[in-house]
Amino acid sequence: MADIIRLTAAELSEKLGSREISAVEATQAHLDRIADVDTDVHAFLHVSDSALDTARSIDERRASGEELGPLAGIPLAVKDVLVTTDMPSTSGSRILEGYMSPFDATVVKRSREAGLVLIGKTNMDEFAMGSSTEHSAYGPTRNPWDLGRIPGGSGGGSAAAVAAFEAPLALGSDTGGSIRQPAHVTGTVGVKPTYGAVSRYGAIALASSLDQVGPVTRTVLDAGLLQDVIGGHDPFDSTSLTDIWPSMADAAREGARGDVLKGLKVGVVRELSGEGFQAGVQSRFDETVALLQKQGAEVLEVSAPHFEYAVSAYYLILPAEASSNLAKFDSVRFGMRVQPEGGGTVEQVMAATREAGFGPEVKRRIILGTYALSAGYYDAYYGSAQKVRTLIQRDFDAAFAQVDVLISPSAPTTAFKFGEKLEDPMAMYLNDIATIPANLAGIPGISVPIGLAPEDGLPVGLQIMAPVREDARLYRVGAAIEALLEAQWGSTLISRAPALGGK
């Protein structure tokens, strides 16, 4: 059964439906794989001890003739930013070590209802602040393509879990690229849906106006199947859209059948290329552009003049919101509590706890955000950043008036080595230069693998962006490109990843 873990969720779904494979077998195979490789990869912070029970009950329900959804019985890895009642939820932080939530995040609840088997919680940069998982309080996750390199972040754990065949599906959250950049560096697929398309209830907030939960998978179709489960209006999230959404899985299937590229107007964002972009990343991107043209897509260069301010604006809005969102971690009601020697006032206990419980990157951003919101600085910092945000939205509006989708490399470089950018926050921040604009504008984005960079043999991703609410378009176009490339390669990209765990 070693092959079970190599199956996509869609393939596994068929075999579960025909009872060729049971949910218990599927779950056991992935638990075995985790036992095998996760000491090296460290994608998981917690592995479920009830996954097999859940799988067994799915098998029983199926045996009793119950109609189950397409993902019933399929293992799912959950980013630790999402709260769960049966496993700790730490958001990668020491301050929440062992924290048990009394409620499930809406996406977790919906996943359970759809029969998915929660297999574990995945590693991440503390409170989703970072692009490498090096800021996790529990040690970094390693990239399955090269264990000496970062798996991206903040959702490096989810991407690595999927890339290392420890789970076919994972949930992530994307505030400035935390789903798409890890997908880029691990040769997997990651989708940041339209802001409001997927509920944020139960996602431990980083920056409320930017956070979006989404799927992390190995194929576009699998991502579509997962978004169909987790998406849709949630009355517990006021910013959740009330739209009735088309099936993203159907859109992916439609895209894979071909034809959608013909006549498609594709915009290449001028500002997301050139300086700072690694040669191999750029060349794989250029080849993909040529491929699109060959398929009859109309490719034109578009300019988004305000993107150059996106990272600056992002690093004011995000810390500002985060400084407020993270204020609740004060030891009064839950989580870590540190008593200063000889007792102390409640303020002193709060301060000691936050000093001990937060890592340096979290402190850096809290200080930055507190400053940006302070009286006398608000207009110059937070206020100006919001204006930039509006200008970036207008850039997108203008671009989408000309084209159907926008494309860029998902990140400027392939996976970098551990420690390479740790001492230089600006270099780390700039790794999200391509993904941040979509969060600022609330539009959807996907990263699909488009090959390996010649110079280092590491994966490169293509980012596709669509207008707000046009998530289905991303799945159509993404699946079409995926199908073309796999036909060209004769295999999936991920199948070229090195074997792990000595097998």
Added chain:
Amino acid sequence: MAKDALMDYDKALELFEPVLGFEVHVELNTKTKMFSHAPNGFGSDANTNVSPVCLGLPGALPVVNEQAVRYSISLGLALGCSIAPSSRFARKNYFYPDLAKNYQISQYDEPIAFGGSVDVELPNGRLVTVSIERAHMEEDAGKLTHVGGSTGRIQGAEYSLVDYNRAGVPLVEIVTDIIYGAEADAPELAKAYVATIRDIVTSLGISDAKMERGNLRCDANISLRPRTPEGEPPAPLGTRTETKNVNSLRSVERAIRYEIQRQAAILADGGTITQETRHWHEDTGRTSAGRPKSDADDYRYFPEPDLLPVQPSLELIEELRAALPEPPAARRRRLKAEWGFTDLEFQDVVNGGLLVEISETVAAGASPAAARKWWTGEISRVANVQGVEASALVSPGNVAALAGLVEDGTLTDKLARQVLEGVIAGEGTPQEVVDARGLAVVSDDGALIAAIDDALASQPDVLAKIRDGKVQAAGAVIGAVMKAMKGQADAARVRELVLERANS
């Protein structure tokens, strides 16, 4: 606590002009909290009316209570405010253990209602129009209990307990513009203003409006500015203090008077007023310094990203406008006519803040005259002695029942006062107190006649006088009989029987 120097009130008014401003917090009586489905209730066990949202648990998100928005719009309209077509929530950031998220969701630069006014009638008949700057929605904080230490305050406490039942209870904060020209009426204006707000929210039915429970809370801002000779420009505004913890109408008046006298004494002595919150102490009738408050307090407000702007439709606003109850001033005019009270009688009712109580007592079946007599008389007297609101002592239903027992002759006025005392002491309804204490009037003529015959027999000289036609002499016998009956007899009936027995 050192005793503050106070200046004579009239002298203070000679030297300074009091400048006022009020922030009144109204707790809305919605079923659930402002941003969650947790019940909004008073008196439950600590930390039982809570949800992940009001506990600020990781991952929880707020959702606006639509009923609270409707109530806030109604209140805004009743205050003559404009309703914003789009208003926004903002986060007010500060660390305090009763604030679960360490930020309060409030409204900042975009309140739901703004620019209104209310007419306030003072006891002396003066009518003052108070401008309302804004009314905005926000959530209440939890409640801290400081254990250990002597004062029950955080300083010196060994530890503190937090109850989050109140955290997230919907509030509307009503903020007045600066009020000039109150002059010597400032304390009365303060009290009448809060009473008017209370009448408005009560008539809207949107709050229980019980000050003693904190449903209605007034923060009173006051400053003094020196008077300048006529023809010269007015002096700049003085430094203000904000008095909190004022939880009865009577305290509002007293606290303002106290602050005027305290500030005047400091200023006249060449001192300066510290900008700070002051805590009102009902027991001592004084205020004490709270935390220093500066205009530079930095709450790092920013728009609440978890909530969409509140955009009520014009239809909703008009629907709520059409459903507004009669404004308090008009209502007062109508009730005065309906009840047939004289100007003086009605003034007494209004000044006592007893309009609602009397309305409800009349609705419960009492005559307006009886309702007024009880509320402005004995109940107010006891309230004054105990230093509480009259409304906190007894329910309108029980007052009506008491009046009924007098009406049907079960009780004399004197007995009824004893029954009221029992009701206030929590012994039950008036009827239950009558039964338990055995206070009903003795209407058994046999028992009365026996007592009368005894009294006549022991006072033969009086009997002779009565028989001589000196009817007023009967008083002595009546007194003796009433004493023998422990007051539980109808004096008129006793008199009738005395005359009958003396002449038989």
